[in-house]
Amino acid sequence: xxxxxxxxxxxxxxxxxxxxxxxxxxxxxxxxxxxxxxxxxxxxxxxxxxxxxxxxxxxxxxxxxxxxxxxxxxxxxxxxxxxxxxxxxxxxxxxxxxxxxxxxxxxxxxxxxxxxxxxxxxxxxxxxxxxxxxxxxxxxxxxxxxxxxxxxxxxxxxxxxxxxxxxxxxxxxxxxxxxxxxxxxxxxxxxxxxxxxxxxxxxxxxxxxxxxxxxxxxxxxxxxxxxxxxxxxxxxxxxxxxxxxxxxxxxxxxxxxxxxxxxxxxxxxxxxxxxxxxxxxxxxxxxxxxxxxxxxxxxxxxxxxxxxxxxxxxxxxxxxxxxxxxxxxxxxxxxxxxxxxxxxxxxxxxxxxxxxxxxxxxxxxxxxxxxxxxxxxxxxxxxxxxxxxxxxxxxxxxxxxxxxxxxxxx
Amino acid sequence: xxxxxxxxxxxxxxxxxxxxxxxxxxxxxxxxxxxxxxxxxxxxxxxxxxxxxxxxxxxxxxxxx
Numbered sequence: 001x002x003x004x005x006x007x008x009x010x011x012x013x014x015x016x017x018x019x020x021x022x023x024x025x026x027x028x029x030x031x032x033x034x035x036x037x038x039x040x041x042x043x044x045x046x047x048x049x050x051x052x053x054x055x056x057x058x059x060x061x062x063x064x065x066x067x068x069x070x071x072x073x074x075x076x077x078x079x080x081x082x083x084x085x086x087x088x089x090x091x092x093x094x095x096x097x098x099x100x101x102x103x104x105x106x107x108x109x110x111x112x113x114x115x116x117x118x119x120x121x122x123x124x125x126x127x128x129x130x131x132x133x134x135x136x137x138x139x140x141x142x143x144x145x146x147x148x149x150x151x152x153x154x155x156x157x158x159x160x161x162x163x164x165x166x167x168x169x170x171x172x173x174x175x176x177x178x179x180x181x182x183x184x185x186x187x188x189x190x191x192x193x194x195x196x197x198x199x200x201x202x203x204x205x206x207x208x209x210x211x212x213x214x215x216x217x218x219x220x221x222x223x224x225x226x227x228x229x230x231x232x233x234x235x236x237x238x239x240x241x242x243x244x245x246x247x248x249x250x251x252x253x254x255x256x257x258x259x260x261x262x263x264x265x266x267x268x269x270x271x272x273x274x275x276x277x278x279x280x281x282x283x284x285x286x287x288x289x290x291x292x293x294x295x296x297x298x299x300x301x302x303x304x305x306x307x308x309x310x311x312x313x314x315x316x317x318x319x320x321x322x323x324x325x326x327x328x329x330x331x332x333x334x335x336x337x338x339x340x341x342x343x344x345x346x347x348x349x350x351x352x353x354x355x356x357x358x359x360x361x362x363x364x365x366x367x368x369x370x371x372x373x374x375x376x377x378x379x380x381x382x383x384x385x386x387x388x389x390x391x392x393x394x395x396x397x398x399x400x401x402x403x404x405x406x407x408x409x410x
Numbered sequence: 411x412x413x414x415x416x417x418x419x420x421x422x423x424x425x426x427x428x429x430x431x432x433x434x435x436x437x438x439x440x441x442x443x444x445x446x447x448x449x450x451x452x453x454x455x456x457x458x459x460x461x462x463x464x465x466x467x468x469x470x471x472x473x474x475x
Contacts, residue, residue, distance in 0.1 A: 340471055347460045354453050354460075357425050361449050364432040366442055 010100035017104070021096035024109065031088050032059070040066030042073075042084075046106065062094065062106040072111050079113035080120070081223030086191075091115035120230075127232045127257055136239040140263050143244045146212045147283050149276050152181045153204050153211040153243075155197060157188045162219025162250055162269040169273030177280045182211070188218040193228035201237050213244050213276070216258060217269045220250030229256035238262075248272025370401040418459055425452045 004012075029046035036042050042064040050057045064072060077083055084090070093110035131137040152170075156163040163183070170179050184200035187193045204214060216238070218226075228234065229249055235257045238245060244263035248271060249256060259265040266272040362368060366376060376399045377384045384390050390409045398405050416424070428449040432442060 336471070340467055343467055344464065347464055350460055351457065353422075354425075354456055357429060357449065357453055360429050361432065361446055361453075364429065364442075365446055 014098040017098040042069045064108045083224045089119040140239050145244045149213045151212045154183045154215045156217040166217045166269035166273045169270050173277040189225040217248045229258040
């Protein structure tokens, strides 16, 4: 059997590859891993994923030597606004390289940033489309923003400048409104941000009824820094929070997908705080005006009531006065035309009656008859009125006008 | 006095009763005397009452003018 040393084999492979793949190739691949060493060389593992199964179907190492990387890195970052990072799809110009020890690798000599921009944009659009198809894209925006957003759950990093700006703007508001904020600290950039924010979302759910709104706050940064806010899983979870979200993610140009699904989007953390203060102020002024109107209306009503009362009092006095006058006149008439005449007439009649009694008494008085020379004959005190009553021998008394005498009937 | 406590109507009724007695019954002279005195007294009381009432009415009439 013919044998060959490993080195000979590797050299033969190397020569073969070099002759077959001598030029540069424009390669589309996804960065699986990327690191830079102390010498400034950049080493990557490139991969191509099977779209259906999402498993790698090809893999290869690649490197950008320091002298090239020194130029490519800033160029790429300026154009795309992002750093080269894992998960990113890139279009590179590379030479195929085979080393006896290190095996196959690609030596990257150039990179096309516009491809990556396109890929990023495509991915964003796909993410948005998927959120729409899943029915979650609009749901947070359909929630009614509270008129008094005083209790706020804040997703942010305590050390971030954006968070401090937000808090300062909120608590130093000129109206002295009392906001209550609860910080749910999370990593707001980089690869760990997705899991970190999803984790705090779970915590927020546990206390969701304590809050009026959820604020997502971070200061300005590069496109790379803000890339996590285009993440599908993050947007999907945040959109479904049953309280309105206000985003204050500092950005210069494009808004993130989280901004799009949020109920209220503000450009910066400060603007987000200002918005919240303005909401409460609006309600405050509305109530002030209501109360002013109430007071004014009450004053007018009272005034009208007073006027009406005055009118009624005047009317009452007039009417009462008229009635009293009428009654007085009627009484006067009654007395002068009826009562007095009738009464006096009655009294007069009574006087005549008494005079009549007097005359009757005088007529009936036997003394008047005696004065005329007549006498009254009585027997045992009883008057003898006829001769037949005077029997012979009866003792009688004869009363004269000036005395009495006894006598016997013969 | 007892008769002054009686009403005017009661006094008139008493006068009428005395007159009836004088006319219909057969009193003796002394009794007649008493009756007449009593009746005259009662008549005077009534007349006085009437005079007083007349004066009062006249006063009222003057005051309401």
